[in-house]
Amino acid sequence: MARERATALLVDFDGVLRRWDPAVAAGVEREYGLSAGVLGEIAMQWGRLQPVLTGQVSHADWMTSVADALTPSVGDAERARAAVAQWQRYRGEVDPEVLTFVREARAAGIRVGLGTNATDLLDADLAALGLTDELDVVVNSSAIGVHKPAPEYFQAACAALDTPPARVLFVDDEDRAISGARAAGLSAYRWNGPADLRYLRAVLAG
Known part of the structure; x- marks a missing residue:
């Protein structure tokens, strides 16, 4: 049976609408004598990350915990905090092609939501x-207390979009999120880069 045409679009933030230049973190790590990739590794440890993604702790508290974990590597708590602060000043960049796609969708009467942990x-x-x-709409895991790929997250997103799941197209760069969205009844497309936009435009055009 053919799926219903999507009347709403839910896009992921990091990795889709926002991209990060890895050279920024790498530069901070070199400057402070840290091993390559350690800032991201510490920050993304699930026990440290999950509470901030569900609103149990603030972004500031999360970064304090990263600095605390870094302190043995740099030998000085103040220097560790300075490294984290310098890393955090960079807030990424908007992918202009994805933003154009979002604007086109909205101009065509499609509701667009940001669906992000x-x-x-x-x-x-x-x-x-x-x-x-x-x-x-913006559906932020830390504001609603549940993160992708939980079904409750996608239920909240569809409610925010005021659109039934079968009519929402979700775009994300993580397989687990895609699987969770499909299990919740949404159409979901695994993002690989701006080359995918041609296909997504065709899907929305019906």
Whole structure:
């Protein structure tokens, strides 16, 4: 049976609409004598990451815990905090091709939501990147207390979009999120890069 045409679009933030230049973290790590990749490795340890993605701790507290974990590597707590602060000043960049796609969808009457596992810094990031008025809804895991790929996350996203799951197209760069969305009844597309936009435009055009 053919699926219903999507009337709403839910896009992931990091890895889709926002991209990160790995050279920034690498430069900080070199400057402070840290091993390559250690900032991301510490920050993304699930026991440290999960509480901030569900709103149990703040972004600031999360970064304090990263600095605490780094202290033995740099030998000085103040220096560890300085390294983390310098790393965090960079807030990524908007992918211009994805933003154009979002604008086209909205102009065609499709509701567009940002569906992201994020911290309480998300609103400030959206403002800094000029995205505040580019989206109809923002579904932030830390604000609703549940993260992708949980079915409750996608239920909340569809409710925010005021659209039934069968009519929502979800785009994300993580397989687990894609699987979770499909299990919740959404159409889901695994993002590989801007070359995918031609296909996604065709899907939305019906």
